[in-house]
Amino acid sequence: MKWSNVRVEPPTVATHLTVLLSSTARGARLARRLAGQQLAAWGVPYDSETSQAVALVTAELAANAITHGRTAGRDFRLTLLHLPEHGVVHVEMTDTRPGRLPRGPGVVESAATDAVSGRGLLLVAAYAERWGCEVRDAYTKTVWAEVRRPT
Known part of the structure; x- marks a missing residue:
């Protein structure tokens, strides 16, 4: 084999990641970690505001998916x-309960001041440029959010 004829292509970085995770606290924790690692692979520094915002949005959407x-x-x-x-x-979380839809982006209500939960979508709304929910088939729903990257 002649080495002069061998062409090595530089590795390419995918512009998307899709992964199935168990509907457990461990799966939600892994979703957050994978988001940070994937952003780092795309050149978004792990400690940047964008990375932290995407990690938080991912964690909240994953927590809602398992809860x-x-x-x-x-x-x-x-x-x-x-x-x-x-x-x-763009962050998407698809779960298996299409009948349990979150209230729309304009209808997010705050939890009682002494409640220990109920603020997840408020955080998503605060960190995301926009978010929403889609039912694409009879078996799943997808809650999505878009986090703006600084130019």
Whole structure:
């Protein structure tokens, strides 16, 4: 074999990540860690505001997926899309309870001051440029958020 004929292509970095995770606290924790690692692979520093915002949004959406969207024996799906042409990172969390929809982005209510939960979507709304929910089939729903990247 002639080495002069061998061409080595530089590695390419995917602009999306999709992974199935168990509908457990461990799966939600892993979703957050994977988001940070994937952003670092896309060149977003791990300690940047963007990375921290995406990690927080991912953690909140994953927590909701395992708390409100869980069906026994079914996983949830994390999808991250790096959209540099739009200046955003798109986060999707797909769970198996399409009948349990969050209230829309304009209807987020704050929890009682002494409540220990109920503020997750308020945090998502604060850190995301926009967010929403889609039912794409009879078996799943996808809650998504877009976090703006500074230019």
